[in-house]
Every structure is written in C-alpha cells, then in structure tokens.
Amino acid sequence: MAIPLHISISEDLRRRIVVGDYRPGDKLPSEHQLMETFSVSRITARQAVANLVSQGLAIAHRGKGVFVTPQKKVAYSLSSPLVFLEQDMDRRGIAFSFENLALKSVEAPPNIRTLLHLSSPPMVYLQKKLFRMDGAAGAVDISYLVPDLGQRFAPLLKRQMTFPTLEQHGIPIEAIDAVIECTHADYEMSGHLEVPLGHPLIVYRYTAYAPQHQAILHGETISRADRFCYSLSITRQ
Numbered sequence: 001m002a003i004p005l006h007i008s009i010s011e012d013l014r015r016r017i018v019v020g021d022y023r024p025g026d027k028l029p030s031e032h033q034l035m036e037t038f039s040v041s042r043i044t045a046r047q048a049v050a051n052l053v054s055q056g057l058a059i060a061h062r063g064k065g066v067f068v069t070p071q072k073k074v075a076y077s078l079s080s081p082l083v084f085l086e087q088d089m090d091r092r093g094i095a096f097s098f099e100n101l102a103l104k105s106v107e108a109p110p111n112i113r114t115l116l117h118l119s120s121p122p123m124v125y126l127q128k129k130l131f132r133m134d135g136a137a138g139a140v141d142i143s144y145l146v147p148d149l150g151q152r153f154a155p156l157l158k159r160q161m162t163f164p165t166l167e168q169h170g171i172p173i174e175a176i177d178a179v180i181e182c183t184h185a186d187y188e189m190s191g192h193l194e195v196p197l198g199h200p201l202i203v204y205r206y207t208a209y210a211p212q213h214q215a216i217l218h219g220e221t222i223s224r225a226d227r228f229c230y231s232l233s234i235t236r237q
Contacts, residue, residue, distance in 0.1 A: 006044045009034060010051035017057055017068055024070040028058055054196055056226040074133045075231045082173060084163045085131075094133050100158045101128040101140070101192070105150065112144045115207055115218045125150025127157060130192055131221075131228075138228040140192050143219030162217065163208070171210055178206040180230060183222065193224050200225060 003011075013029075016022050029037065034045035049066050052058040060066045077088055089096035108116070108124040116124065124144040131139040143162060149171070150157075156165050163173050185199040193201070204221040223229075 005038070005040050006047035006051060009038050009040070009044070009048035013048070013052055014055070014057060017052075022068045024068050024072075026068045028052070028066045028068065030065060054199065056195065056199070056224065059194060069226070070134075070136050072134065072136075073227055073229055074138060075229050078178070078230055078232045082163075082176065084161065086161045086164060089133065095135065097132045097135075098141075098161070099130040099132070101130055103127045103154060103158055105147065108144060112218055116144065116146055116215050118146070123147045125154065125157075127162070131223075133227065136227055137193050137224070139221050139223035140189060141219060141221045143217055145217045146215075149216060166210075166216075171216070173208050174211050175209040175213065176206050177209075178204060180204050189222055193222075195224060202228070202230075204230065 031045040058066050106126045108122040113122045129141045181203045183203045190197050202223045208217040210216050
C-alpha cells in the first residue's frame with residue numbers, strides 16, 4: 001500500500017529533526033516551501049506539518065511559523081525512601097520551577113471525600129500548579145489537601161512545593177500509593193502544556209499518608225510524555 005504523501009513528507013522532516021538537521025527552536029519550512037519542494041498541494045503540506053505537531057515534535061506560533069520543540073526528557077525517580085520531585089530535579093542539575101495556577105477552598109468531589117476520609121462539611125484545598133523543567137512546561141499537578149493543613153499552609157503553598165513544606169513543619173510523608181495511567185489533553189491541559197487537543201498525556205495519581213496511615217492529600221500530575229517520564233529501581237529484599 002502506498003504511503004500517503006503527507007505522511008511521507010512528515011516522516012522526512014521527522015528524520016531530519018532526529019538526526020539534528022533541524023535543532024530545537026529551528027523554524028521548519030513553511031507550507032509554501034513544502035509545496036514547492038515536494039510538488040504537493042497546500043492541504044497536503046498543511047497535514048504534513050500537523051502530523052509533526054501532533055507528535056510533539058513541532059509547535060506552531062500564529063503569524064511566525066512552525067518551530068522544532070525541545071526534546072529533552074526529564075525522568076523523575078520513584079524511589080524509596082522518598083525523594084520529592086524538586087529534590088530529584090536539583091540533584092540532576094535541572095532547573096525546576098512551578099507556577100501556582102489556583103489555590104482555593106472547595107467542596108470535595110465524592111471520590112476525594114472517600115480517599116481522604118472527610119467529615120461534614122467535606123471541604124478541601126484545591127491547588128493547581130504548572131511545573132517547568134529547564135523553562136519548558138512539563139506537567140500540571142492538581143491536588144486536594146485536607147482542610148486544616150490547607151488553611152494553615154496556604155500562603156506558603158503558593159511559592160513552595162507541598163511535600164517539603166509539610167515536612168519542614170513536622171508533618172512527614174510516611175507513604176504514597178500511586179498509579180500511572182494515560183489520558184488525552186482536554187482544553188485546559190492543551191493550553192497549559194502547549195499540545196493539541198487530544199494529545200496523549202501521562203497521569204501519575206497519588207495519595208499521600210502522614211504517620212498512622214492518615215491520608216492527607218490526593219492528586220494527579222498530568223505530564224507531556226515527550227518532556228517528562230518516571231523511572232523506578234526495584235531491588236529484591
């Protein structure tokens with residue numbers, strides 16, 4: 001079966017990105033240039049570019065063109081004893097920062113009420129953070145913190161990561177239950193993570209426990225698979 005022209009063109013461009021002919025930040029050929037180079041229609045050239053964007057290899061800036069995206073992938077080690085994200089990035093020499101997108105008291109969704117064993121009124125502190133690694137948007141973290149801790153630490157949580165803040169104030173994280181799944185970018189995640197609607201994303205869902213196995217926080221970190229992943233080392237005891 002013949003390969004469609006738009007696939008053939010995008011695969012040629014992908015190969016050139018992989019081998020370094022086009023480097024991160026470089027501008028890719030315009031639709032008009034692709035039309036002339038490959039003798040194809042504008043629709044075919046546009047679809048070829050869309051293929052690269054959907055793969056996370058390029059990003060389109062309105063009025064400026066299409067550019068190769070950074071391909072450096074950051075790995076967070078899910079280790080025991082616990083090493084938190086900010087600490088892990090620091091020891092790897094990666095510049096880590098976060099932007100506080102939201103922090104407010106809300107009524108807990110039913111599943112959060114159950115996970116955190118909330119009594120009436122079932123309020124929690126909802127926080128959304130955008131994680132950046134070496135300046136690039138890598139993940140959005142959405143977490144629900146039990147109300148007494150949320151109210152106590154809200155000013156600090158706007159500028160500090162949650163787990164280190166709790167530990168600095170005598171509330172150690174004794175255990176984390178987690179699961180890793182896949183999802184697709186909705187409108188909100190598409191905007192924050194600079195990917196098309198429906199783009200595949202990784203979801204790391206977790207519940208954190210203080211001493212006496214007290215559930216104090218549940219959240220999910222939604223990340224771009226081309227910029228962020230998880231590593232795990234397993235040792236037989």
